[in-house]
Amino acid sequence: MILVDRARADAGHAYLRSLFRADAADAAGAPRHDAERDAAAVDMAALECSPSRAEVARVTARYAHVHAQAAREVTEEPPAFERPPGAAQAVLLDWAGTVAHLESAEEWLSGALAEAGITVPAQDRDAWVHQAEAAGLPGGRRPADLPPRDLAAWWRRDLDPQAHRGVYDRLLEEAGLPWPEAAGALYRRTMSAAGWRIDPAARRAMVTLRRAGVQLTVVSNIGWDLRPILHQHDLLTWISDCVMSYDIASRKPDPTIFRLACQRLGVQPRHTLMVGDKPEADRGGEVLGIRTIILPQPGGDDRWQPVLDGALGPRAAAGR
Structure with a gap:
């Protein structure tokens, strides 16, 4: 988020300095990495909900710390x-x-519905997967496949988070998926680690x-x-x-x-x-x-x- 980068200029600085003074030899090992992985999930949830300045500074500091640790780990190894x-x-x-590439439409729909607490019989889910794919979900469509009314938003989607969400909502509407209460989960799935395959x-x-x-x-x-x-x-x-x-x-x-x-x-x-x-x-x-x-x-x-x-x-x- 733009706010995350701006936070480097204010409240995040004090916390950043304290993190960079940390001892490079961290005895916590694997538990530390597990804790950071859990914290990343919390960070992502916080940034989706109009975060406060303090929350933005905290998340910014965490990622600066991750980069600093990663740089130490890599440079300590001799070049191959x-x-x-x-x-x-x-x-x-x-x-x-x-x-990376997005997960399959079946994985996307099943994962998002599970998050939303919605259970769908397998045969019905398969039909809705095909309908979602026809609408260009989960990954969206290229300009040649879009009607003229959607082209302007499509071109803005990579420059404006609101336009990005608007394009996705339009695809969900076109797919006609019958779970309006799952729209948020379906959108978030494409922005989650679970939705991507490295x-x-x-x-x-x-x-x-x-x-x-x-x-x-x-x-x-x-x-x-x-x-x-x-x-x-x-x-x-x-x-x-x-x-x-x-x-x-x-x-x-x-x-x-x-x-x-x-x-x-x-x-x-x-x-x-x-x-x-x-x-x-x-x-x-x-x-x-x-x-x-x-x-x-x-x-x-x-x-x-x-x-x-x-x-x-x-x-x-x-x-x-």
Whole structure:
């Protein structure tokens, strides 16, 4: 949320300083990580309900602390291999379709109805799943599939959380699902860790790249905060930043979002690689000198090999 970033300028600072003074050797181990995972779920719920300034500062401080711990853990390990001259200093990662994908429509509907306390016979649920899929749920539809009256909201959805919710409500209305009391649960499911599946090959590639000293950032056209999901899927150990369109009022392929990602990492675009699955959006940084790799569809274990070769060089990638 925009408020989360703004909180760094006020009440969050005092708490941040206390967290960064913490001893790097934390004996709590696994219980500590479990506690942080539970706290992330609480944070996400708080941010959905018009949080106070104090709540925003607390959540901001927690994520700063997670990043600080992750950075220590990664840098304490020796690099897996030396990067050759000319290797990428940073890799920018698209989110949906690249690092992760939404769960199936059946999983989405079943999970949301369970959250809402609604029980539906299996045969009826299957029929409603097909109807939801026909309306473009759970992931939404592309512009070519939308009627003209919905196009303006569709284009705003990644820049404005209210427009994002409005587009989703419109799809739910079109699907005709008979549980108005479940609308909130159906929407929240797409923004929860339970609703996303991380590509195992993407995770392995991120580990390899980060241990080789390459910085990683998610650059996403999205209308809501990804950081709780990154945390709950244990990705913040490897990902050092998250640049989201709604948060900076710029969306791919606008070069602005790519330029800002490089600035935050402190790297030049010519030393940066962008990885995505949609050429029309993810190649926007090429005007700045960013190299781009568009992943093949469907996914597979070798899908990320071109990324490792492009970032590290074939010889280094083969020796991982």
